Amino acid sequence: MTASDLISFARGAPSLDIIDVEGLKAATDAALTEDPGGALGYGTAIGYPKLRKLLADRHGVAEEQVLVTNGSMQADAFLFDQLVVSGEPVVVERPTYDRTLLGLRERGAVVTPVSLATDGIDVDELAAALDGGLRPTFAHVIPNFQNPAGYTLSLAKRQRLLELAEQHDFIIFEDDPYVSIRFAGEPLPTMLELDGGKGRVVYASSFSKTVAPGVRIGYLVGPADLIAKVRVRATNTYISPNMFAQAVIYQFAASGGLDRSVAKVNAALAERVATLCSALEKHLPEAKFTAPEGGYFMWVELPEGVDVAQLLTAAEERGVTFVKGTDFLLEGGRSSLRMAYSGVRDDQIEEGVSRLADALKSLGVAAG
Amino acid sequence: MTASDLISFARGAPSLDIIDVEGLKAATDAALTEDPGGALGYGTAIGYPKLRKLLADRHGVAEEQVLVTNGSMQADAFLFDQLVVSGEPVVVERPTYDRTLLGLRERGAVVTPVSLATDGIDVDELAAALDGGLRPTFAHVIPNFQNPAGYTLSLAKRQRLLELAEQHDFIIFEDDPYVSIRFAGEPLPTMLELDGGKGRVVYASSFSKTVAPGVRIGYLVGPADLIAKVRVRATNTYISPNMFAQAVIYQFAASGGLDRSVAKVNAALAERVATLCSALEKHLPEAKFTAPEGGYFMWVELPEGVDVAQLLTAAEERGVTFVKGTDFLLEGGRSSLRMAYSGVRDDQIEEGVSRLADALKSLGVAAG
Numbered sequence: 183m184t185a186s187d188l189i190s191f192a193r194g195a196p197s198l199d200i201i202d203v204e205g206l207k208a209a210t211d212a213a214l215t216e217d218p219g220g221a222l223g224y225g226t227a228i229g230y231p232k233l234r235k236l237l238a239d240r241h242g243v244a245e246e247q248v249l250v251t252n253g254s255m256q257a258d259a260f261l262f263d264q265l266v267v268s269g270e271p272v273v274v275e276r277p278t279y280d281r282t283l284l285g286l287r288e289r290g291a292v293v294t295p296v297s298l299a300t301d302g303i304d305v306d307e308l309a310a311a312l313d314g315g316l317r318p319t320f321a322h323v324i325p326n327f328q329n330p331a332g333y334t335l336s337l338a339k340r341q342r343l344l345e346l347a348e349q350h351d352f353i354i355f356e357d358d359p360y361v362s363i364r365f366a367g368e369p370l371p372t373m374l375e376l377d378g379g380k381g382r383v384v385y386a387s388s389f390s391k392t393v394a395p396g397v398r399i400g401y402l403v404g405p406a407d408l409i410a411k412v413r414v415r416a417t418n419t420y421i422s423p424n425m426f427a428q429a430v431i432y433q434f435a436a437s438g439g440l441d442r443s444v445a446k447v448n449a450a451l452a453e454r455v456a457t458l459c460s461a462l463e464k465h466l467p468e469a470k471f472t473a474p475e476g477g478y479f480m481w482v483e484l485p486e487g488v489d490v491a492q493l494l495t496a497a498e499e500r501g502v503t504f505v506k507g508t509d510f511l512l513e514g515g516r517s518s519l520r521m522a523y524s525g526v527r528d529d530q531i532e533e534g535v536s537r538l539a540d541a542l543k544s545l546g547v548a549a550g
Numbered sequence: 551m552t553a554s555d556l557i558s559f560a561r562g563a564p565s566l567d568i569i570d571v572e573g574l575k576a577a578t579d580a581a582l583t584e585d586p587g588g589a590l591g592y593g594t595a596i597g598y599p600k601l602r603k604l605l606a607d608r609h610g611v612a613e614e615q616v617l618v619t620n621g622s623m624q625a626d627a628f629l630f631d632q633l634v635v636s637g638e639p640v641v642v643e644r645p646t647y648d649r650t651l652l653g654l655r656e657r658g659a660v661v662t663p664v665s666l667a668t669d670g671i672d673v674d675e676l677a678a679a680l681d682g683g684l685r686p687t688f689a690h691v692i693p694n695f696q697n698p699a700g701y702t703l704s705l706a707k708r709q710r711l712l713e714l715a716e717q718h719d720f721i722i723f724e725d726d727p728y729v730s731i732r733f734a735g736e737p738l739p740t741m742l743e744l745d746g747g748k749g750r751v752v753y754a755s756s757f758s759k760t761v762a763p764g765v766r767i768g769y770l771v772g773p774a775d776l777i778a779k780v781r782v783r784a785t786n787t788y789i790s791p792n793m794f795a796q797a798v799i800y801q802f803a804a805s806g807g808l809d810r811s812v813a814k815v816n817a818a819l820a821e822r823v824a825t826l827c828s829a830l831e832k833h834l835p836e837a838k839f840t841a842p843e844g845g846y847f848m849w850v851e852l853p854e855g856v857d858v859a860q861l862l863t864a865a866e867e868r869g870v871t872f873v874k875g876t877d878f879l880l881e882g883g884r885s886s887l888r889m890a891y892s893g894v895r896d897d898q899i900e901e902g903v904s905r906l907a908d909a910l911k912s913l914g915v916a917a918g
Contacts, residue, residue, distance in 0.1 A: 195592050203586045210578040218571045222762035224563050252620050252766075256788045284786060394590035396793035398620075418652060420624045424792045425764035 189534035191504040191521040194329060194478045199527065200450045201394045202434075202443045209434035213426075221429035227416035229401070230428035236435055237401055241374060241385070246406040249413055252423045254359055254388040254400025258285055260412045260419075261355065261384060261402060265319055266291045273321035273352075275303050277481075277510035277518075279329045282322055282357070294318060295512055298328065300472050302335030305342040312350045320353040320384075325373065327360040327477020330510045330520035334475065340373050347382045359388045359400075362444050364476035365452035374403060381405040389431055391478065391524075392444050397427045448476070454523040454531060455480070461535035466542065478524035481507075488517040488545065496541035502534045557902035559872040559889040562697060562846045567895065568818045569762045570802075570811045577802035581794075589797035595784035597769070598796035604803055605769055609742060609753070614774040617781055620791045622727055622756040622768025626653055628780045628787075629723065629752060629770060633687055634659045641689035641720075643671050645849075645878035645886075647697045650690055650725070662686060663880055666696065668840050670703030673710040680718045688721035688752075693741065695728040695845020698878045698888035702843065708741050715750045727756045727768075730812050732844035733820035742771060749773040757799055759846065759892075760812050765795045816844070822891040822899060823848070829903035834910065846892035849875075856885040856913065864909035870902045 213221045220230065228234055229250025238245045251257040266272065268290025274282065276295035286293050294316065297304040303323055323343065325335040335343075347354050356373045374385040384404035389397060402412060416423070434440055455473055458480065462469050470483040484490070490506045497503060507518025526534060581589045588598065596602055597618025606613045619625040634640065636658025642650065644663035654661050662684065665672040671691055691711065693703040703711075715722050724741045742753040752772035757765060770780060784791070802808055823841055826848065830837050838851040852858070858874045865871060875886025894902060 193592070198587045198591070201586070201590050203582050203590065206590070207579055207582050210582075211575055214571050214575050214578075218569070219566045220764075222569050222571065222574070222764040223566070224561070224758075224763040252792065253788050259787050281786070281789075288786065390592075394794070395592040396588075396590040396790075396797075398788065398790065398792045398794070418649070418656065419627050420621050420766065421649075422764075422766065424620065424766045424795055426762070426766070426798075427792055427794050429764075430794075 187501050188498075189502045189530045189537065190525055191502065191523065191534060193525050194522050195395055195525050196391065196447065197525050197527060200447045202439060202446070205434060205439040205443065206394070206430065209430045209437065209439060212433040212437065213429040216433070217429060221426050223425065225422035225425040227413050227420070227422055229423055230425055230432055233399075233428045233432040233435070234401075236432060237403070241403050243403055244406065247409055248401060248403050249409050249416065250399060250401045250423060250428055251416065252400070252420070253390065253398040254357075254386050255281060256423075257386050257400045257402045258282065258357070260415045261386070262286065262289050262291075263415055264408070264412055265353065267319055271316060271318045273308065273316075273318045275323060275328065276512070277330055277507065277515060278322065279324065279357075280509050283512070286322075291319070293512065298331055298333060300333050302328075302333060302339045303343070305339050305346065308343075309346055312346060317350070318352045320355050321347070322355045322357060323373075324357045324360075326358055326370075327363060327474055327479070329360070329477070330479050330505065330507070331481040332472070332474040332477055332479045333481070334370070337370050340370065340376055344373055344376055344382060348380070354383045356383050356385045358385060359391050360477040361387060362392050363448060363451065363478065365448040365455070366475040384408065392440060392447065393431060393434060397431055398424065399428055399431055450528070451476075451478070451523065454526065454528050457528050457531045458521065458523050458535070461532040465532075465535050465539035478522050480521045480523065482519050482521055484517045484519070484542065486517055488542065490516055490519055492545055493519070493541055496544050497538055500537040500541050502537040502541070504538070555869050556866075557870045557898045557905065558893055559870065559891065559902060561893050562890050563763055563893050564759065564815065565893050565895060568815045570807060570814070573802060573807040573811065574762070574798065577798045577805065577807060580801040580805065581797035584801070585797060589794050591793065593790035593793040593796075595781050595788070595790055597791055598793055598800055601767075601796045601800040601803070602769075604800060605771070609771050611747075611771055612774065615777055616769060616771050617777050617784065618767060618769045618791060618796055619784065620768070620788070621758065621766040622725075622754045623649060624791075625754050625768045625770045626650065626725070628783045629754070630654060630657050630659075631783055632776070632779055633721065635687055639684060639686045641676065641684075641686045643691060643696065644880070645698055645875065645883060646690065647692065647725075648877050651880070654690075659687070661880065666699055666701060668701050670696075670701060670707045671711070673707050673714065676711075677714055680714060685718070686720045688723050689715070690723045690725060691741075692725045692728075694726055694738075695731060695842055695847065697728070697845070698847055698873065698875070699849040700840070700842040700845055700847045701849070702738070705738050708738065708744055712741055712744055712750060716748070722751045724751050724753045726753060727759050728845040729755060730760050731816060731819065731846070733816040733823070734843040752776065760808060760815065761799060761802060765799055766792065767796055767799055818896070819844075819846070819891065822894065822896050825896050825899045826889065826891050826903065829900040833900075833903050833907035846890050848889045848891065850887050850889055852885045852887070852910065854885055856910065858884055858887055860913055861887070861909055864912045865906055868905040868909050870905040870909070872906070
């Protein structure tokens, strides 16, 4: 088995066939022709001003509420540096993004997981904990097509979360990179919108899923005073983020390239999800999953006796890989896996699932 | 006086006329044609592999000793996070780059300034302090065309610094963004080279001065074990730096654009320095300065009675600006200014100096 034969359901990254390479060439030409000084000079830590304005308009907020960064993880890092108090609790979903857990732990936050259901974080469990005295600095929530679970927070739960934040005086960190990657069902309002400017929500998103990860552009939207504090941290860290890439993405978005790119990504991912679900039903009937309406990931639960670490070893021997559920949980997830369909071509999916089924068979675990 | 009339000797940034905009368009086209997956996908925290290799080859080190970052200030930040111990001393030059002082202070370093002469840091003063018990974590030195002074560390002092580092077991942080911007005199070996792989030197540089600041590409070279630790920090902060910009700069450098760009920048800056020196001699004969052989900056000392803060106010009223010497010193610098000639056109310089002379006259200070 050579590396080129490996079918990877592991990485939350788009395959090259759904990235608009020619559109980005044209956008670079436009950026360097129309605003070479802005694209190539030092900027300021708020990012490329026209891109900031475009994002402010999209979210219906003032420009002073937006800061564009080198990828959304860098935005998270600045925000965590600003908000996390060592020894104080931060609420996260269980499971959640492994790098979020790492970033919080590194800063001494007491990571406080709350169960995730198919319609999002368990607000009753959170309410009970708050009633019991929990005083989180903030709650980190990935509302759309959650990583790793693929689930989406319902409208009712979004509203309830905002009520809880108001009652118990904490911030909601709405981490929303997948919001535009919806290929089925109806979009829901963001908590940032529902909050109506009360300042309870800090919102983060990115162009990694809609255009390309290599341009490393993310952004924060939040109360102007908080954004001003984060801006100081950003200035002291790197003076300005990548002006060149941000000027290119501004041109790409302003010329309609972003909308075309999102449409192309969504059509491709819808097809891959359909193929993945059929393949699982055919080759791995013991797998339990909910077909996602968007995003990059599907959470798959295997019968309880399956040890996903053993399964991963057997799978990689057979030329297929994924991320173990245990990587996203402080405890549990031993029989779960995260399958990313963003980075595989549609024609690789059935073969990949068939290899996975073969790996499971090799473990000799009885179907549940 | 409108903003467009302002002649700025303040910012250490290149004017647009010395940036190769067309060359960068061509390099982008090449990067996105030859390696779209590498330019647009997630990379790893080491940076774009071909650019890392080019830099390793240029410095004669192994690839594992190089990490390419989002600008060299981000490299500094990672390095300071790794090396600075709160409450422990770090040696800096007096004066030095204001953002370096800020970054060190933020992390609790006991900033320990050592005098800077026209041939670099005073190694005898440093040796005496070391003999007196000073145990710095590292010494930060800008060896070529120092910011703000414009001075260059002599070969003898480079060798002496390495001896002191060896004897007293500290690291030299060789911060060298201006090394290629030499337009007179002979280049000197870096301390990284002189160290011969003993691991006493961590070296940082950037493409901001040779290509364009907006691409935000800096890099570190150092012992492989230290670079590996910094890599972990970089991964946890942003997964990967800007792959798109790094792929573009790799193509730009590999196709000869970097060498052409450096030649163009150096020719333009040599002309500006000559013009600036003549203008100072004509309009401000009381100013003391050493004509730089490279870099962006000239340090100018005015007679002792001049209060540079008052001068700056008077200067800005007359449409010229600079950075006060006091911004770079923990104490002193009250009659000194940093004049950057990188961001002004040659034809603006005499008018700018004439306005500055007028501002000085308005203060009514007698020439020294």
